[in-house]
Structures are given as C-alpha cells and as structure tokens.
Amino acid sequence: MHITRPAARLVVAALLVSTGTAGCAQSKVPTDAKVTLTGKVARQDGSPAGNLRLALTRIPDLGELAFQGIPVAATLGTACLADDPPPLCKLLQRTETDAGGTYTVHMNGSDVRGTFNTATNFDLTAQLPRTGSQVDGPSVRASFEIQRPDLTVPPLRFWEPDHVTAKGDAKNVALDWAPFKNMNEYTAHFAVNGQEIWSGPAEPSATMDAREFEDANGVVHISAAASAPGPDTTFQLWYTSQGIGFRGTAGAPESRGKPCVAEGRPASCALTDGSFDHPLADPSCADAQCAANGWVYVDLGKPEPVGTVFARANPAGALTVDTSDDAVSWTTRAAAEGSDRFVKIGLPSTVTARYVRVRAAAGSRLTGLTQVSVWP
DSSP states (O other), X not given: OOOOGGGGOOOHHHHHHHHTSOOOSBOOSOTTOEEEEEEXXXXXXXOBOOSOEEEEEEEOOHHHHHHHXXXXXOGGGOGGGSSSOXXXXXXXXXXXXXXXSEEEEEEEGGGGBOGGGBBOEEEEXXXXXXXXTOSBOOEEEEEEEOOSSEEEOOOEEOOOOSOEEEEEOSSEEEEEEOOOTXXXXXXXXXXXXXXXXXXXXXXXXXXXXXXXXXTOXXXXXXXXXXXXXXXXXXXXXXXXOOBEEEEOSSOOOTTTTOOEEETTOSSOOSTTSSOSOOOOOOOOOSSXXXXXXXXXXXXXXXXXXXXXXXXXXXXXXXXXXXXXXXXXXXXXXXXXXXXXXXXXXXXXXXXXXXXXXEEEOXXXXXXXXXXXXXXX
C-alpha cells in the first residue's frame, strides 16, 4: 500500500468537518463496559470482501487537541492501514474480515470516552489491493460515535468504478468515471505523496481548471459520501475510487520559488516552493497574544500580471486578496466567495503588481496553509 507520512498533515478544522461532529455529546457507555463492534464489508457486486484488513482509529477530541497540536488527520482515511501507521492513528485497532466479510472489534468502555467524558468519534477504514495500473485500490470509510456497548455498523460496500480517467492540456483537465449507484454528488481529489493539494465538487465528464493541478505529479481519486442512521449515532460514509496517476499540465505558477512572507515570522515561508507538504506553522512569540499568520504575501520580484490566486489547505474561512507595489500600501482586489479548504480567487480584471497578499478574516489564522499560487 502506497502511504507516506505527509498523508497525516491536515488541520483540525478538516478533521472535525470530515467526522461530521465536534465530539461534544456526553458518552453513554460506562467506563468498565465491554464494547463490541461488528459489521460486514462487501465488494461492489455484493460478494463478501473476505480476508481484508480494517483499521479502527479513535479521533482525538477538542480537549486532547489542545495538548497535541494540529497534525491529526489522514488523507482519504487510509494512512492507518499502512504497515507502519503514523502517530495520528490513536488507539489503532487492527482486524480482518473473515471469509464471509464479517469483522468484530472488542474494546473497553474507557476506550470510547474522550476528555470530560465526551463520546469519541471513530473512523473505520478498509481498502482493496491495487490492480493493474492503479496507484492504490478503492477504499470505504465510516465515521461514527460509539454510544452503546454493542454496536453494529451498516454494511460497508466498496465502489469499484470500471474506469477513472484524467486527461489535460494547459487550460483544462477532463475527468471521467463510472458513476456509483444512487450517488449524484462527487468530489475529485488530487494528491502528491499522500498530501492532498486540491479537491472540489465534480461530475463525470467534468472539466477542471488545469491550474488546480499545476505541474504536480500525483494521484487522482473520486469520492462520494452518504449517511445512515444508527442507534445513538449517525454513520457518515465515504466511498473512494481507486487512484490513478496524473501529472499536471498547466505548468508552474509565476509565484513558484518567489519569496513569501507571513505575519509575525522573521524568515521566509515555504508557501511558494511547490512542495505542498510544509504547512504554515505558528511562530514562537514572546507575547502569547502576538499577531501571527493573519496574512501572507508573495514577492514576485517585479510588477507582474495578477489574475488568479490559489490557496491550498486553507484553514481560515473567507480570504481576501490584496496587491501592492511596495508591500506597505495595499489595494483590495478580490475576496473568495466561499470558505473551502482549496480556494480559487479570481480578480475581476487582471492587474499588475509586485506583491500579492492573501489575508484571513479578523481573528482567523492561515496556520496550516500549504501553498499560495499566483497566476496571470
């Protein structure tokens, strides 16, 4: 299985969104209870997914995150299936399905209770082996709380599209795949070395902006999501296609390799190096209330045309783009309409400027941002 350490580098906000809950409900399971989790896993055609590894991981709650820092989640939920799982896989329980696709996991009541006796969120993930030219096989993931000693997970069925394709030119990337039954909404994911660098809603035969992929050599997955009611919880389900290799066809942005400055940091940041795996970290501050990472700017070296800005793994919600010729006096040019983790901000008209700044809303930080890309 192709899993790397950078797969663990997502921010807390992404984790809490992915689990569908912030884990604030009080636990109903006694500390000394014996907990049993059961379920079945099937292939898309309904046949049992037998003798397959599963990983059950406990998601840290907000109280624990206050002490552990921000790198806590895994791209597409498969990192914890690796032979050498990253540290984020707390309370990792490994099991396998039997020949009939059935599995059972045993835990203690204390294992399913978080800080201040809150109910803990869990992720249960399974993945098929890759075949042929696939980079990795399809995966299925369920997120839920355990609020009773005996809990049965809804049947997990893999989505195995007979094709996933990506073809691109300098302007567009065309994606196509075989739809999943009863699923109408999909998300396209592009990752490099396990680090997701772009995701967004897409449809079969969709066309995406090639600049979202830049010149990166990575892997494309398609996912679909659903939910199922359960006793004392709701199961959030994610179905992810096999991964296919794809190299971006847009080339490098004009900001590639240019100096980057973040608020409160004396040294240059790494948000323009094209690596996508060096998230912006909070600097050490003598004053606990010091301003930090509320904005970052790129120095293009000389006045250049600026038409579109991409922010990757954005943790700060709504963003604003400003430009300047001296890094002192700034002019607001555009604001993101949404607050997605991957944001494309187009200016109403192309301007010429040397400095391009991405600014978070007051009180928010860009800590966790992985890359800022400026295009004409």
